[in-house]
Amino acid sequence: MVTTETRRGAIVIVLPVLVVIVTGAIVWFMLASLPDPVAIHFSPDGSPDQFLSRGLALPWIVGCQGLVTALLIAAVRGTPTAMVGTRLQAAVPTFSAALVGSVSLAILSTNIGQDDAVSAILPPSSLVLPVTIALALGAVAVALAPRIAVPVPVARPPAGAPRSNVVESVAVWQGVTPSSLAMQVALLVVVTTAVLLWFLIGGIPALLLLLAGLPVLASLRYSVTVGPGGLVVRGSLGWPRVHVPLTEITHAGVGHVAPMSLYGWGWRARRRTISIVTRFGAALVLTGRDEAKFVVTLDRPEVPAGLVNTLIDLRADASRDEPAGE
Amino acid sequence: MLIQLSEGDDRALYLQIASAVRRALMQGDITPGDRLPAGRDLAQALGVNLDTVQRAYRQLAEEGLVVSRVGRGTSIAPDVHVDRLTLTEYVDLLVTEARRLGLTGDELLRTVRAKLT
Numbered sequence: 001m002v003t004t005e006t007r008r009g010a011i012v013i014v015l016p017v018l019v020v021i022v023t024g025a026i027v028w029f030m031l032a033s034l035p036d037p038v039a040i041h042f043s044p045d046g047s048p049d050q051f052l053s054r055g056l057a058l059p060w061i062v063g064c065q066g067l068v069t070a071l072l073i074a075a076v077r078g079t080p081t082a083m084v085g086t087r088l089q090a091a092v093p094t095f096s097a098a099l100v101g102s103v104s105l106a107i108l109s110t111n112i113g114q115d116d117a118v119s120a121i122l123p124p125s126s127l128v129l130p131v132t133i134a135l136a137l138g139a140v141a142v143a144l145a146p147r148i149a150v151p152v153p154v155a156r157p158p159a160g161a162p163r164s165n166v167v168e169s170v171a172v173w174q175g176v177t178p179s180s181l182a183m184q185v186a187l188l189v190v191v192t193t194a195v196l197l198w199f200l201i202g203g204i205p206a207l208l209l210l211l212a213g214l215p216v217l218a219s220l221r222y223s224v225t226v227g228p229g230g231l232v233v234r235g236s237l238g239w240p241r242v243h244v245p246l247t248e249i250t251h252a253g254v255g256h257v258a259p260m261s262l263y264g265w266g267w268r269a270r271r272r273t274i275s276i277v278t279r280f281g282a283a284l285v286l287t288g289r290d291e292a293k294f295v296v297t298l299d300r301p302e303v304p305a306g307l308v309n310t311l312i313d314l315r316a317d318a319s320r321d322e323p324a325g326e
Numbered sequence: 327m328l329i330q331l332s333e334g335d336d337r338a339l340y341l342q343i344a345s346a347v348r349r350a351l352m353q354g355d356i357t358p359g360d361r362l363p364a365g366r367d368l369a370q371a372l373g374v375n376l377d378t379v380q381r382a383y384r385q386l387a388e389e390g391l392v393v394s395r396v397g398r399g400t401s402i403a404p405d406v407h408v409d410r411l412t413l414t415e416y417v418d419l420l421v422t423e424a425r426r427l428g429l430t431g432d433e434l435l436r437t438v439r440a441k442l443t
Contacts, residue, residue: 166328170332171328171331176360223363232371
């Protein structure tokens with residue numbers, strides 16, 4: 001079975017090695033049409049200033065490319081998974097091998113057909129294509145590399161935070177926000193006005209008004225689910241949908257909200273706080289790792305808050321029991 | 327409503343879910359007329375098959391505790407007798423404990439009859 005680690009290993013090692021082999025093969029086919037010696041370095045004005053025997057071109061290019069690639073593969077593999085878990089980092093050896101190889105080929109190609117390498121000229125624009133090729137191959141490696149979750153140290157919520165008596169990590173709390181009286185009144189106004197418009201002006205303005213009122217209908221009440229995956233809040237029509245992963249939460253608590261202090265009812269965003277407010281009163285308050293807050297009005301919010309904190313406790317215990325990353 | 331699945335619980339997962347709904351009703355976490363979470367949402371949150379949740383809801387429907395309507399999901403029956411639920415839960419626990427102890431159905435019935443007389 002191909003695991004995530006196996007796939008990442010293939011991207012880190014196999015892909016850059018293939019790039020080195022292909023570069024070597026291209027140089028091999030180019031050798032017959034190269035002068036001896038070949039120009040391998042150019043001054044800023046594009047004229048050659050360093051030369052190398054044609055017979056050494058292949059080992060020199062493949063050797064330099066192979067050395068750089070090997071060093072980067074070793075660096076990537078020798079670094080803890082937590083630091084190289086990202087797909088971008090896994091693609092570094094491929095990008096580097098492709099960059100060294102394609103630039104070398106671009107330089108070598110200026111010698112093709114020349115009787116004397118002194119006549120070779122390297123315009124700066126000729127490096128655009130090699131860099132583009134390297135970026136493209138790097139992008140392919142990024143796309144192929146598997147996504148690896150970078151483990152984040154899990155800390156227990158503060159001792160004073162509410163707790164649940166659940167002992168299993170498979171526990172889910174499901175509830176709904178209290179109905180919003182303000183939204184009910186707003187919906188009634190929208191529907192009444194739409195009916196009046198229907199008779200006074202016509203059907204299209206009434207339908208447009210009803211469409212505009214859909215967000216009000218969606219905000220009448222929200223379903224709230226707390227579980228091992230975190231918190232999910234969904235409006236009456238399935239949207240707006242907010243998902244706060246458990247890994248992003250440091251602790252949960254209970255608060256008191258006033259809609260006007262959060263700019264009204266429904267889904268609100270203010271500074272670093274996202275709120276779903278359906279009435280004055282008690283609310284579940286989640287605090288994120290970056291001190292951002294998520295607030296949702298609920299009756300008896302201490303129950304879901306307790307479950308969130310307990311699930312974080314269980315995660316913290318589990319992460320301590322696990323062996324350290326490679 | 328808090329639903330907890332326990333590896334140490336001998337009961338099938340759908341029975342544990344049904345039991346959690348009964349307990350929530352007894353404790354007043356949910357009341358007659360309240361809608362239960364959509365089967366797909368609950369299955370996803372608990373990490374179980376959708377069929378497991380649907381089976382739990384069917385079990386509750388057979389007991390007359392919930393009603394399912396097409397397009398409106400599943401909700402607690404408006405005429406449910408919450409008081410009797412406690413008895414159902416105790417019977418559920420009694421049967422589970424009897425099975426754990428290896429008692430046959432007849433032996434359990436004999437024990438109950440002896441208590442009734």
